[in-house]
Each structure stands twice: as C-alpha cells, then as structure tokens.
Amino acid sequence: MGSGSAIRGSRVGAGPMGEAERGEAAPRIRVAFYCANKHEVVPSFSHEAQVPDEWDCPRCGFPAGKDPDNPPAPPKTEPYKTHLAYVKERRSDADGQAILEEALAKLRAERAAIAAAIKPRND
Known part of the structure; x- marks a missing residue:
C-alpha cells in the first residue's frame, strides 16, 4: 500500500484546461x-x-x-593586434629609435648619479 497522496504525480497548474485558462x-x-x-x-x-x-x-x-538569393555579408573581423602593432601604426622606426635613445640617456644619467652617491670615500 502506498503512503501517498491523492494528487500524487501531478503539480499545481497541470490541468487539462490549456488555452481556456491562459487565454487566446x-x-x-x-x-x-x-x-x-x-x-x-x-x-x-x-x-x-x-x-x-x-x-x-x-x-x-x-x-x-529576408532575401534567400542575396543574404547580408558576414561581418569582417580584424585579427588580434598586439600593443607593438598599434605603436608601429603611430610611430616610424626613426621616431622609435629617438625615443629609445632618450630613455637610455636618462637611465644612464640616473645610474651615474646613484653610483656617484654610493662611491666609497677614501678618508
């Protein structure tokens, strides 16, 4: 014998009503x-x-x-660009070389100042 309920296997709202219950x-x-x-x-x-x-x-x-003989063209996807590719679009090789030389000169000057500050003194 089952210990069940009279509405076993059904759920709320699961009736034969269909369209009449929901409207047209x-x-x-x-x-x-x-x-x-x-x-x-x-x-x-x-x-x-x-x-x-x-x-x-x-x-x-x-x-x-809507036209089967003339569907819209697929969108064009551009390949992934690296940061370097974007930089090369904006700057020429000569510009890049000038910026590199300027940065290296600044770095060398800073290192020379640090080396001069820690140079051991001979007293």
Missing part, C-alpha cells in the same frame, strides 16, 4: 531569414510587431536577411 494566443506571423551560410531561420513575430530587416542566425551568428 496573440496572432503570429512567421518570417524566413537566410544567412550567408545558407541557414534558414524562421522566427515568429506578433502580427502587430514591426519585423526587422535582419536577424542573427542562431547556428553561425552571421546576420540573416
């Missing part, structure tokens, strides 16, 4: 979108909603348009 669904339209990889996406929109011109493809992430 809003009228929907389904629009097909096509990406550059020939994927077809068919989301549904409210009948009153404004349908966008582009939609993101859930399979590849490319933008998808």
Whole structure:
C-alpha cells in the first residue's frame, strides 16, 4: 500500500484546461531569414510587431536577411593586434629609435648619479 497522496504525480497548474485558462494566443506571423551560410531561420513575430530587416542566425551568428538569393555579408573581423602593432601604426622606426635613445640617456644619467652617491670615500 502506498503512503501517498491523492494528487500524487501531478503539480499545481497541470490541468487539462490549456488555452481556456491562459487565454487566446496573440496572432503570429512567421518570417524566413537566410544567412550567408545558407541557414534558414524562421522566427515568429506578433502580427502587430514591426519585423526587422535582419536577424542573427542562431547556428553561425552571421546576420540573416529576408532575401534567400542575396543574404547580408558576414561581418569582417580584424585579427588580434598586439600593443607593438598599434605603436608601429603611430610611430616610424626613426621616431622609435629617438625615443629609445632618450630613455637610455636618462637611465644612464640616473645610474651615474646613484653610483656617484654610493662611491666609497677614501678618508
């Protein structure tokens, strides 16, 4: 014998009511979108909603348009650039050499001052 309940195996709100309990669904339209990889996406929109011109493809992430023969071009991705690559875009090799020489001269002057300050005295 079970030590159970009369409503065993059911949950609150799990009745045969369905649509009558929740109300009627809003009228929907389904629009097909096509990406550059020939994927077809068919989301549904409210009948009153404004349908966008582009939609993101859930399979590849490319933008998808309504025209299957002329889908939007995939976005161009630039390769990762290092900090040095950005610096080289802004400065020429001659500029870089001048900055390096200036920094080395400053460093040598500081080291010479420190060496002079700790030089042992012969009393």
